[in-house]
Amino acid sequence: MALSQPVDSEVSSPRRPRVRNPYSRLPNWLYPAFVVVALSLFGIFAIWVVFFQHEGYYAPYLSPFYSPLIKVGPIPPGVWVAWAPLVFRLTCYYYRKAYFRSFFGHPRSCAVPERAGRRYRGETVFPWVFNNFHRFAFYATVVQVVFLWFDAIIAFDFGGRFGIGLGSVLMLANVVLLSGYTFGCHAFRHLAGGDLDCFSCSLAARARHKLWRGVTVLNIRHDRWAWASLLTVAGTDIYIRLLLAGVLHDPRWVL
């Protein structure tokens, strides 16, 4: 027995009038189009920085693409570190929604017809089955976030004197947003306490319940943290690059 009607084509038929999402006033194509444009732009920029650039330090600021700074021969320093946040974002539960919808049309928008293509297997087969390893990317990214906090603190040290520059503020904002994104991760929510069935059964469980609640607060807006931190990562790097090129002058206030 066929359990449902055959998959229909993209055109609207009498049975399938144009799909109108009542919960959003934006047209159905806008979100996927935005994601394609934003992620493509960031992707191209990141490739340029990681593989083709060698400088990202303008004292006392270090570009987030280069932290921790590892210099070995002619290899661009970004190569050593950028893979961690890259894999983290690629396997992130929010970005999965974003790219499955926009790059693959699975589905482009809720209830709209999908392109009949190769058999859909979701995250059960290569390469998407690797999304199940998201937690390992989280571990690697936490290490990087620790370095970024270190960099952000150093960014207030102007030759031994405390000061605040526009760069310091940017670096701090960047690491705050990155922390909000990283520690709102669903894998971390699970690790923090989501895997417990009983939150009250032991002292440790009660403590983890509190942590789980805290992670949940960050997790609710995981998408916004993801976009905001992506923007500040690029912004901070561009700012430092413009300082290096002498295009901008860093406004500073040093004690």
Place this chain on the structure above:
Amino acid sequence: MELTSLDLKIWRGDAKGGDLVSYRVPVREGMVVLDAVLWVQANMASDLAVRWNCKAAKCGSCSAEIDGFPRLMCKTPIDEYGGRLSVGPMKAFPVIKDLVTDVSWNYQVNKEIPPFTPSDKDLSSSEPWRMQQKDVERVMEFRKCIECFLCQDVCHVLRAHDLKGAFQGPRAMVRIASLEMHPKDVLDRRPLLKGKAGIGYCNVSKCCTEVCPEHIHITDNAIIPLKERMDDVYFDPVRSLVNRLGGRSRKRPAD
């Protein structure tokens, strides 16, 4: 301008085929789509098939597609649609007649999920069970489900790819979550998740959450935490080893 009449198109037909038929319905204040459909049934088409019961968004019977989008007819005010709308049966299930579909597949799936299973000790105890508020809170969200199957209808795995048999769908994930996270349940449904329930087919594209009339965070609170729990056993060698050595297999395998 106050609406006086509604241009209502209703899909009429059965398993063999059908089409949209137009009806002109006088508008009353506070009218919902179900009112308009029932007006047509009472005054213009007494053979119109429509399933409903509570008219209070609590029985989950009146699920349909309004302008191609899954919603409850009794909870949808017509003035959201500016004088013109169409109603059709749920697309993911076989049509019986007009707006009525055969949703029995969902009940079959439900039977495949091992029911609530307390420990022998709890079962034989004559004392009332005591559970802390914080332990039941999380599963209470899942218990709000009214089995409208709108989430099943919108899920592209079932709707566009017709993978019933491979993936049990978001409603089933909500039920499994309500059992898996229950402090008094001792069964391990993770093999079920990986196997027959097919959680890997979900690509966290989140349409189920968008349509749920009970505002259950299906993806964030049920599916993603269940994916993480499945990952503990099948995709995290470190954790599964630690759990096995530490004897944390408190749970019994389901059959």
